Amino acid sequence: WGGSRIFLHFDHMERRSGSNTSQGLAKRFSNTSNTRRSESVMVRHLSHHLSAHASVPRFHTALGKQSISWQDRIADLVESVPFNIFIILVVLTDFCFFFINADNASRRDVGEDAILGVELTVAIIFVLEMVLKFYVYGVIGIFFNTWNLTDFVIMIATVVSVVLDMSTSNKKNNHDLTHSVVDFSSAVPIIRLVRVVRLFRIFHILNTIRDFSLSNSVARQSDVRLPVLICLDILNRAIELVSEPGVREYVENFISIEDLRWVVSVIQADKLYSPDIQLDETLPPDVRQLLGGGPPPPIQKSLDISVVEPVRPYGNPPETIIADLGFRDSPDLQLLMLDVGTWDFDVFRLTACTDQKPLLFVGFYVAHSLGIAARFKIPDQVLIRFLTQIESKYVNTNPYNNSTKAASMVASVAYFLDQCRVMDSISPIETFALFVASIILDVGHLGVTNSFLARTHHPLALEYNDVSPMENYHLFLAFSVLSQPDCDIFASLSAPEKSQIRDLIMNFVLSSDMRDHYILLAKLSAKLIDQTTGLDLTKDSDRILALKVLLHAADISAPAKPWRLFCEWQKRLDQEMILQGDAEKAQGLPPSMFMDRELISQTSSQSKMAFANIIAFPLFECVVEFLRVMRKGAPNSMVDMIKQAMSANKTIMVTQQTNTNQEGSLSL
DSSP: OBTTBOEEEHHHHHHHSTTTTOHHHHTTSTTSSOHHHHHHHHHHHHHHHHHHTSOOOEEEOOOSOOOOOHHHHHHHHHTSHHHHHHHHHHHHHHHHHHHHHHOHHHHHHHOHHHHHHHHHHHHHHHHHHHHHHHHHHHHHHHHHSHHHHHHHHHHHHHHHHHHHHHHHHHHHHHTOGGGOSSOOTTHHHHHHHHHHGGGGHHHHHHHHHHHHHHHHHHHHHSOOOOHHHHHHHHHHHHHHHHHSHHHHHHHTTTOOHHHHHHHHHHHHTTOTTSOOOOOOTTSOHHHHHHTTOSOOOOOOOSSOGGGOOOOOOOOSOHHHHHHHTTOOOOHHHHHHHHHTTSTTOOHHHHHHHTTSOHHHHHHHHHHHHTTHHHHTTOOHHHHHHHHHHHHHHSOTTSSSSSHHHHHHHHHHHHIIIIITOGGGGSOHHHHHHHHHHHHHTTTTOOSSOHHHHHHTTOHHHHHTTTSSHHHHHHHHHHHHHHTSGGGOTTTTSOHHHHHHHHHHHHHHHHTTSGGGHHHHHHHHHHHHHOTTTSOOTTSHHHHHHHHHHHHHHHHTOGGGSOHHHHHHHHHHHHHHHHHHHHHHHHTTOOOOTTOOTTTHHHHHHHHHHHIIIIIIHHHHHHHHHHHHHHTTTOOOHHHHHHHHHHHHHHHHHHHHHHHHHHHHHHHO
16 A cells, blocks of 8 residues: 555465564564565465456555566466476376385396486475475475475475485495494385375366466456546556656656646546536525535534544443343453454454343443443433334344344444544534444344345335445334334434434435445455545545445454354354345345355355455455554554454465365365
8 A cells, every 4th residue: 555556466465475464473483583584485475376266356456567576476386287287297207206216126137227306306306396495485385284294205305205215225226224223124114105195186286277367267257346446546656757857858748747636536536527607705605506507505413523533441330231231241241351452353242142132232331332322311221221222123144244233343343443443533413324224224134235136126125226225224213213202312412413423324324235345345446555545534435435345344354353253243144145036036146246045055165265355355455554554654453453354364364275176176
């Protein structure tokens, strides 16, 4: 994320990003004298398998060549198809000469020196292969993978057998075998037999070649490109070119730097298709707005961003909060309350401890801990009734889209606002709107996708003309609850503030439709390219865009959470997708991708890796960069926790997928 280009090319990002994207992994291997080198080598080994096992998009969004290290060049050689085919031929040659070498008569016919020469050549090739792999993957990379370790052992056995064979042959030629202190001749057949095992490595190499072809195919099919970033990169490089003294004088009559910078600003501000109507300044503001000649009159805010106060933790003791909510006190519940503001908060345990009412608990606690209830004068009973009514409208028979997920989203948003200090850069009413949006984001969710509703002509799809029917339904239910006087948490707001917060909530919830995923990602990424003219948190539009992305990230945060939580969410998502697949079959429709009950055991890991690597991880890389920019580059351990969780999950998914492929190749 530097200068005028952004690289989210996951196949090469981690190998070149040093310790920043592998901190969780570094803790396990930090005992070496060169930690940064160990991290780089280990991540290089892992990113190779990420690219080899599909699901990893080549998410490159810029042009121009990058410097490639010798380690990367040699890695590309070792992982190439021709190199692996060459090793297969060497292994087969070694295997054939094993039988020739086993028969003394054959050896005399062919020529003992020629046989030993071939074996010595094979041994040298194996040694060179070991050296190259050690250089690319390092000691950790060799011993981390079962196949690499097996290769290493067999290659050592091959070299030792050749050396002993040559030693025995020399002694026979010199007729001094009887004078040898140690007779290795009996060990040579055993060592040669070990070399036969290397033939099985052919299956591994063939599997590697197959994965290489598969990864290229998937890369072509799942190339995730953001054209806006490519366009901005071209324009920024054009500005650099035009700025050069020898070029500027030549082109200044045709185009100016100011013109190019204006184009960049229009793209970054997302005003490419917005009219720029110039009207007489003497016209009244409302008339100018009616004619499209200016922004709407600003709402007079009684709560300005300048009055944001430092966040203070909720002062009441845990047992008081638990009693206020009517829950039975327990040590587990008290400890869970203290964990609500952490990234590894276990919402599943909370659901079990609160009689399936996690949203009531988390929403009440967050409203007080962030100062929302006090600032907006929300009585506890009104807040409790609002949360209770909303939670009752969640369909908790859904395995995934239920009130447990809603509680997790609220906790994740609270983590962004508080621990990552986003509240320092936004207004209180924006904080309030984001908090409410996270509570209602999936209320009434039917456990199916918008595509399913449209394909089956569901009444919701008909009512909302197939345009985000589920998100519109969430808003309808939420504002229906808010219209009840005893649930109106907006009662203390003025009329303009109510209008503003309603607009914010609608914008936040409607933007959570997955069809807008790449639009949000592209817009925020474009803002983050150039920090001098890009993201400006003093502008309402930029803050709203950033908050939309944060809410969307909280919605799909499972792959960025600790592994145990990620797995539980994936299991629940699989169950919900199976139910949709069954419903599609019942209506005579083919099951959507990854939703066929008969194939879910085969596709679950693929869907997990695909969603994490193509959807979630690129979004969270953007979120992490936004949080860094917002903090002006200042270190933030809370942001690092997100990066560590993602890095650890990538490692585990790669290991599991590698083991699965190994088992598949062995079964062949």
